[in-house]
Amino acid sequence: MITIIYSEEFLNHKTGRLHPESPDRLINICQTLKESQQLKNQLNWIHPTPVEKSLALNWVEKIHDWHHIERIKLIAKRGGGKLDPDTSVSANSYYVGLLAVSAWLDGIEQIVTHHQPCFILARPPGHHATASEGMGFCLFSNAAIAASYAISKKGINRVAILDWDVHHGNGTQAIVESNPNIAYCSLHQSPCYPGTGMAEEKGLYNNVLNIPVKAGSGIAEYEVYFQKQVIPFLKEFQPDILIVSAGYDANFDDPLANMCLFPQDYGKLTKYCLEVTDKIVLGLEGGYHLQALAKSVEYTLLEVLEKTNIN
Numbered sequence: 001m002i003t004i005i006y007s008e009e010f011l012n013h014k015t016g017r018l019h020p021e022s023p024d025r026l027i028n029i030c031q032t033l034k035e036s037q038q039l040k041n042q043l044n045w046i047h048p049t050p051v052e053k054s055l056a057l058n059w060v061e062k063i064h065d066w067h068h069i070e071r072i073k074l075i076a077k078r079g080g081g082k083l084d085p086d087t088s089v090s091a092n093s094y095y096v097g098l099l100a101v102s103a104w105l106d107g108i109e110q111i112v113t114h115h116q117p118c119f120i121l122a123r124p125p126g127h128h129a130t131a132s133e134g135m136g137f138c139l140f141s142n143a144a145i146a147a148s149y150a151i152s153k154k155g156i157n158r159v160a161i162l163d164w165d166v167h168h169g170n171g172t173q174a175i176v177e178s179n180p181n182i183a184y185c186s187l188h189q190s191p192c193y194p195g196t197g198m199a200e201e202k203g204l205y206n207n208v209l210n211i212p213v214k215a216g217s218g219i220a221e222y223e224v225y226f227q228k229q230v231i232p233f234l235k236e237f238q239p240d241i242l243i244v245s246a247g248y249d250a251n252f253d254d255p256l257a258n259m260c261l262f263p264q265d266y267g268k269l270t271k272y273c274l275e276v277t278d279k280i281v282l283g284l285e286g287g288y289h290l291q292a293l294a295k296s297v298e299y300t301l302l303e304v305l306e307k308t309n310i311n
Contacts, residue, residue, distance in 0.1 A: 002304055003044045003110050005103045006030065006121040013097070013124050014080070014090035020256060020288040021137040026123060029284075032294035039298065042305055048103035048122070051095060056102040059145050063175060065132045072097065072139055083134040097124060097139040104146040107281040111241055112153050117304050119246075119297070120283035127169030127245050127285050128194060136167065136194060142283060143245045144175040147182045150241050157181060160239035160276070162230065163188070164269055165247020165285040166257040168197030168210065172245065177203040183237040185209040185230055187222065189250070189257050209233045218252075218260035219268060226272045234276045242273060242280045248287030248296040256288050263295035270303040278307055 011023035034040055051057070060069060075081040076094035083089060100122040110118040120142075127143055128136030147159040160183040161176065163169040168188040173196070176182040188197050190212030197210040211225050234242065248266065250259035273280060282300065287293035 001042055001044045001116065002301055002308065003046060003116050003118040004033070004121055005046055005048050005106050005118060007047050007099060007103070009099055010096060010123050012090075012092040014092070015088040015137070019088060021124065024290055025287065025293060026121060028290040028294045029121060029297050032298055033301070036298055039301055039305065043301070044116070046106075048099055048106050051098045051102055054102040055105060055149075056098045059105065059149055060098065060101055060140055063131060063141060063145050063148060068132050068134065072134065087134050087137055087139070089139070093124070093139065100124060100126070101140050101142055101145055104142045104283055105149050107283060108146055108150045108153070108241070111279050111281055112150070112156060115279075117278065117308060118281050119301060120281065122284060125247070125285045127163055127165060127172045127247075128167070129171040130174050138171060141171045141175055143169070143243055144172045146281065146283070147176060147243055148179070150243070151181045156240045158183070158237060158239045159241050159243060160185065160234050160237050161243045161245060162234065162273060163245035163247070163285070164250070165245055166250040166254070166259055167193055167247070167286060169245055170194050170196040173197070173201070173208060177208050180205040180207060183207045183234070183239065185233055187211045187213055187225055187230070189213055189215055189259055192257060207237070213259070215258035216260055219262070219265040222261065222265070222269065226269065231272055231275060239277060240279065242277050244273060244280065244282040245285045246282045246300065247285035248293045251287065251289055251292040251296060253289040253292045254287065256286070263292055264299050266296045267299035267303040270300045274303070274307045280304070
C-alpha cells in the first residue's frame with residue numbers, strides 16, 4: 001500500500017482565472033488515481049492532520065521569517081492579493097498553506113512510524129519559497145520544512161531532497177545548504193525561471209548538487225544524469241530518508257517549460273530513486289498540463305508500488 005495524503009481543503013487556495021497552478025491540478029490527479037485499475041485498491045488515502053492539531057505553524061516559524069508569515073496571513077485576512085505577479089494569496093491561502101506543511105510533516109511520520117512510502121498530494125507548492133519571501137506560486141518551503149522536521153526525529157540523522165521539478169528550487173536550496181545533515185540535488189532547465197541553480201554551487205558542506213539541463217532534453221539525457229551524477233551523489237550521502245520534490249513540468253506537453261519527458265519517464269526516475277532507499281516521501285511541486293501531470297503521478301506510484309510489493 002502507498003499512502004496518499006490529500007484533502008479537498010487544498011482546493012480552497014484560489015489563484016485566479018487561468019492561473020496555471022489551479023485546483024484542477026489536484027482534481028485531475030485524484031480522478032486518474034481512483035480510476036487506475038492497478039492502483040485504485042492499493043492506495044491508502046488519509047487526511048492531513050488539521051492545522052490546529054499539527055506542528056505545522058511551529059515548523060513554519062522555525063524556517064521562515066516572521067514578516068513573511070505575517071504578510072501572507074494579513075493578505076488572506078483582507079480577502080486576498082498577491083505576493084508577486086505570479087504568486088496569489090486568497091482568503092483561505094494562509095490556512096491551506098499551513099495545511100500543506102502539515103501534510104508534508106505527516107508524510108515524514110508515515111515513513112518514520114509506519115515505514116510506508118507516501119505521496120503528498122497538496123498545494124500550494126513550496127520549493128521557490130525562501131525564508132523571507134514567497135514566489136513562483138509558492139508560499140511556504142514544504143520540502144525544506146519536512147527535511148528539517150525529519151532530522152529532529154529519533155534515528156533520522158541524514159535527509160536528502162531530490163528536486164526533479166523543471167525549475168530550480170531556489171528556496172529549498174537557500175534554506176538547507178548550510179545544514180550538513182541535509183543534501184539537496186536538483187535537475188532543472190537552464191536557462192529558465194528563477195535563474196538560479198548553477199552547477200558551481202556545492203553548499204557549505206558539499207551537500208548541494210545542481211544539474212542545469214538544456215531545453216529539449218528527454219529521458220535519454222536524464223538517465224545519464226541520474227546514472228553518473230544524481231545516484232552517486234545521493235548514495236554517497238547515505239540518507240535515512242529521501243524526499244522527492246516531485247514536479248512534473250518537464251513533460252513535453254507542459255506549457256511552462258521546454259523539456260521532452262513523458263509521463264512514463266517519471267516511473268523510470270522513481271526507479272532510480274528507489275535504488276537509493278525505499279524510505280521515500282514524494283510531494284507535489286509543479287506540473288501544469290493536467291493530463292500529463294495526472295498520468296505522471298500514476299506512473300510514479302506504479303513504480304513505488306512495484307518496489308513495495310517486491311519487498
